[in-house]
Amino acid sequence: MVPHKPTNGPKLTRAHRTARLHFARSHLNCTQQDWSRVLFSDESKIVLHSNDGRKKVYRRKGERFAQCCFEERVAYGGGSRTVWGGISANGKTQLEVVTGPRLPTLNAERYIRECLGPHVIFLFMHDNAGAHAACIVREYLRDVNITVMDWPARSPDMNPIEHMWDEEKRRVRARQPFAQTMQELKTAIEEEWEMIPQNFIERLIKPMSNVMRAVVDAHGGNTRY
Template sequence: MARCSIVLENALFFTKLLLDCYIRDRLIFCRKYSEWTAEDWGKVIFSDEAPFRLFGASGKRLVRRRKGERYHQSCVMPTVKHPDTMCVWGCFSSKGVTILPKNTAMNKEWYQNTLQQQLLPTIQQQFGEEQCIFQHDGAPCHKAKVITKWLGDQNVEILGPWPGNSPDLNPIENLWSILKRRVDKQKPTNSDKLQEVIMKEWVAIGPEVD
């Protein structure tokens, strides 16, 4: 969880690229949590959604090549024009990761169902009666009134206020990057295989998070 502290310390570097309202919100967030320790961050469950595409298109791929190797087979990654895409939700804490359900429609009904079936069991499994804090960003389905009320009814404490346009503050982005590289290496050829590989590699990452 030391990554969280590093992110907060370096957050000001990115503010010059943001609108004034985002700069203000990031400053408020960073000042509010600037004194948190690794133990404090260890109580946070970070979450987000991420897209995965077939045929190695889930993330950027950098290639080092010699002069004249621009079109060499080892330096080229085949792509398709409109690859199938699967969007999934996941969360993790210092205690591990949780299963990612497939996201077929990102709306408040889907999100509440996901929190009910995935977040609550994760809280119970990883923290039991210990205090924990849930993080999610400002996506419309996250901030819907029905979701805010539901989280309150479940006594789920929220980390925030989370600043808009700030994915660099969420360490799950690094986890997504690792997962996408692992999935791309498996070269799944259809949606069923893609989902299978995502689940397999996500679970395999779990021990590394501990």
């Protein structure tokens, strides 16, 4: 065997595992048509300059400090945008770039005003983040007759939109020229979201039955998804 970095996953308590296992067992018999009625949603943060350390350079001995081997960085990532979106087998929502301060947080009122308000939803999935679970949010969803799935906390592996965010961030990073300002970042985020094809989204949602089975097999633990 050779050493590898451990695979990352959220820390799960016994309560988290129990909730995940219960949810997965309850949805083992859901069909592809059932999952096609679900709008999977979440928010994410996209930074102006990514300092994630994943970029690699090839160099000869003694070239460590050569200019071609440097990557200039902006302190603290240069700012970021909080975004919210939803995907389903029938399409995706408009991407909502949350307005506000330089490093915005999404509270309950803003979640309703900027994310939920503009959209008509058939069966809604969101996680149990504080803004999502607030009483005002639950009341709003009840008032507009939106059915909400009882989604377990700390379960990004069960939400296909996490892979959508990976694709979105990859596309934004790959743009040439790179976004240099917050407005350019906003434009890049919105344009790349619109260009992600529907067949890509369908491929993300298609394995949901396998995801539920994997959670059951892991006794509620983290999965490869």
